[in-house]
Amino acid sequence: MVTLAEVARHAGVSASTVSYVLSGKRTISRPTRERVERSIRELGYLPNAGARALASSRSNVIALMMPLRTDMYVPVMMDIALAVATTAREHEQDVLLLTGQEGPAAVRRVVGSGLADAMILMDVELHDARLPLLHESPRPAVLIGLPADTTGLTCVDLDFAATGRLCVEHLAELGHREVALVGEAAAVYERHTGFAERTIAGVRERASELGVRVLHRPCEGSYEAMAGTLSRILQERPGTSGFIVQNESVLGPMLSLLRQQGRAVPEDASIVAICPDEVATQGSVALTSVAIPAREMGRRAVELVMPKVEAAGRNGNGRPVPDRVELLPPRLTVRASTGPAPAAGRP
Amino acid sequence: MVTLAEVARHAGVSASTVSYVLSGKRTISRPTRERVERSIRELGYLPNAGARALASSRSNVIALMMPLRTDMYVPVMMDIALAVATTAREHEQDVLLLTGQEGPAAVRRVVGSGLADAMILMDVELHDARLPLLHESPRPAVLIGLPADTTGLTCVDLDFAATGRLCVEHLAELGHREVALVGEAAAVYERHTGFAERTIAGVRERASELGVRVLHRPCEGSYEAMAGTLSRILQERPGTSGFIVQNESVLGPMLSLLRQQGRAVPEDASIVAICPDEVATQGSVALTSVAIPAREMGRRAVELVMPKVEAAGRNGNGRPVPDRVELLPPRLTVRASTGPAPAAGRP
DNA sequence: ACCGGGAATTGAAGCGCTTCGACAGATGTA
DNA sequence: TACATCTGTCGAAGCGCTTCAATTCCCGGT
Missing domain, CATH: 1.10.260.40 (lambda repressor-like DNA-binding domains)
Known part of the structure; x- marks a missing residue:
């Protein structure tokens, strides 16, 4: 060499x-x-990367901690990761891939060994076990997702509360008075993953303001699960005409099931999906949806962390970059899956 | 510190x-x-990682190069990546995430700077631009996927030729004489991605041995594309009763379409999917499938590369670990989507 | 002709670790 | 008792780079 x-x-x-x-x-x-x-x-x-890191105490590496589990939003995770990697390269940084597996220990190891200059954490839970370490840590971090307490933390995420509100509003405007929220798998709620809970909160809030009834049901990602969930929803609330679907993997099954049951979309049932645009447009019906801006999130995470790395790098004399929570505003795209509520559903 | x-x-x-x-x-x-x-x-x-790397000329990092595009097998890619990361940690290694974006330059950079001790490359094309660099490179590498010429290279992959053969055999045993292969998006073939071409070859080979007629059609990952492809297949070969589907994202649409057309699965049409098991089991019909052993591939890639790293590390005096191509044997799981060919399809 | 000051370049001191050869002391051998 | 052997520990060199303080050189001002 x-x-x-x-x-x-x-x-x-x-x-x-x-x-x-x-x-x-x-x-x-x-x-x-x-x-x-x-x-x-x-x-x-x-x-030589090692020599450079030793002499400058900067590794030019950002660690990205991904969830190991794949029970939700796999393509979203992938897009985020790739966006992080791509954006990092634009800043002359490389990306170290960590899995949730190791948990907080990984944070300690990476931060303490100087393997990476900063961390980006995905799949943040409301009371995430990694947070205490981040607070003590000398290295900057950015979370993709929102914990319960964000003081002293920098976070990016889609504004899921606003997303929930937006979905309800759209359906309400079309005259729907009974709405069901088909949520993520139960395990996601059990982990207290912030985005899922914030979506519900947003939906409930706006619904009560607008006088819309809401029924929330978690749903696993299979055809059978969707079949069960759907029939239970319709049994409990036969007047349900609007669906907000947060579990992207049941969108296909849902369309099949509705068709089988002779319910036309959007004439008899309207669907608003919360999913990446590619998913919304590749089924048999183009779905009205709020996009999950995965790439944007990955990109912003890097852009938020870089100034902090640089401030810390100037032997700590650059004054610290303030923390901030950046919630990306939801954008709802109307496609073919939502329409006026059926007459029976109106007053 | x-x-x-x-x-x-x-x-x-x-x-x-x-x-x-x-x-x-x-x-x-x-x-x-x-x-x-x-x-x-x-x-x-x-x-301190940097000091250690400098003094020992070992970074204990493995670079993983992922495709940036997401036109195929996203969950498979994700699983491979996570398996690589997990297995790497078992060997006390970390994983650096590179995207295909930078192309061969990334290989040079990582290898030359000593950022990583070894590379694992995904999404290998038949005449991959990165191969020449690997041959010159002093650092070991493992490919996930097979290029046209594997001399001097270590590779892991599912044996897609055998997979193709196995699918045909299964359908032939059930009496199907006309089979359609619903392939990946056209772009995948245009890039000359090995696995897609090897699958076709395997299918064709065994089909001709068994006197089965085969029609191969690429298919994009949307409902409309599947609708078009299906109708064209059935128009061209009305007797088609067996389908081998390699593009996992059209499995849902395909089942919907067949049902709509009044073709029952498996009574009128049998389907063998080439996809991860989770995908095969989560649709409305549990699909007979050959699993893509994503985790296994990621794991083996790391296990194949580690001895090389260690041999190279002993200041090159450990004699080189021989190269090898490891093709994982396909396993076909019979589920509910394949059955005897309909009477009309028999002699 | 002299000096102050800026611009361009250099030498040398580390950064924190690995590793080689040396060495002291314990143990075995003749 | 003298000598070879091991075992366990240490000192020092060096990995390839960054960075600070010091040096040289050149310019304009007086």
Whole structure:
């Protein structure tokens, strides 16, 4: 492997000069800079990551902690991860992939060893076990998702409460008075994952303001589960004409089931999905939906964490970047799955 | 941050002794070892990754290069990635996430900078642009997927040719004489992704041996695309009674469509899917399928690469670990979507 | 002709760890 | 008793880079 010293010799300058050419932290005269750059190119020099990390106490790596479980939103997780990786590269950072498996220990390990300069955590629970460590940690972190208490934390997420409200509003405007929220798998609620609970809260809040009745039912991601959930909903509330579906994997089954039962979409039943746009448009009916801005979330997470890394990097003398919670506003796209409530459903 | 030297002082030994306790590369007497371990615990010492990498020229990081595109098998990719991460941790390694975005340059960068000790590449094309670099590279690599020429490469993949054969065999045994292969999106074939082409080859080969007629049609991942593909297949070959489906995202639409057209599964049409088991079991009909062993692939990739890393690490004096191509044998699980061919389809 | 000051460059001191050779002391061998 | 062997520990060199303080050089001002 070519080293800095070899480049310096080849270019006829000192090692520090090469270093400054690379980092741009000091002015280097044009001719010298060009000579050094030429040597770098000719020798195919690449700086050694370990040495750089040791000398500068910056690894230029961001750790991304993903959930190991795959009971929800797999494509969303994937999109977030890829967006994080892509955006990180735009900031000359690499991404270290951690799984939830190791839990808080992973945070400690990565932070303590200087393997990464910062962390991005996904799948945050309301009372996440990793939070105490983050508070003590000297390294910046950004959460994708919202815990119960966000003081001292920087977070990005879709505004799921607003999302819930928006869905209800849309249905209410169309005249629906009885709405069912088909939620995530029960396990998701049992873990107290914030987004699921915030969605319910938003739905309930706006519904009560608008005089809409709401029934919330969790639902596993299979055809049978959906069949059961649907029949139970309709049994309990036969007048239900609007559905808000948060578990993307039952959208297909749901459409099949409604069709089988002779309920036309949107004539007899309207559906608003909370899912990525690709999912909304690839079924037999293009679904009215609130998009989950996965890429945006991944991107913002990196963009929020970078200034903190840089502030911490200047031997801590850059004053700290303030924490903030960034809730992305939901956007509802009307497609073919929502329409006026059937006459029977009206007063 | 606590350093090795501080641990040494605290334990009343030299730095090298602490280092040897940590690595186990020299014998340390029991009392000394315990004293050091205690100091490590009490001080909460974590070795600095950069310093370690610099001194040992081992980063204990494996780079995983994922495709950026998401036009196929997203959950499979995700499972592979998570399995890689999990298995890597069992070997005390971390995983660096790279996207296909940067292409071959990423390989160069990571390998050249010593950021990672080894690479695992996913989504390998038949004539992958990254291969030449791998051949020159001093660092070991494992491919998940098969390029056209595997000399000097270590690869893991499902044996898709055997998978194709197995699907045909199963349908042929049930008496089906006309079979359609519903393939991946056209773009996948245009990229010359090995697995898709190998599946076709396997299907064709066994079909011709068994006197089964095969029609292969690519299919995008949407309901409309599936509708079009299905009607074209049935128009061209009205006698088609068996379907092999490789694009997992059209399985739902396909079942809906067949039902709509009054074709019962499996009475009128049999379906063999090539997809993860979770997908096969969560639709309205449990599908006979060949599983894509995503986790296994991720796990094996790590297990194949580790010995190479270790051999390379012993300052290259461990003799090189031989390359090998590991094709995982397909397993077909019979579920509810395949049955005897309808009478009309028989001689 | 002299000096102050900025611009460009360099030397040297680490960053925290691994590892090699050396060494003291205990143990075995003749 | 003298010598070779092991075992357990240590000192010091060095991995490749960053960065600070110091140095050189050149310029304009007086």
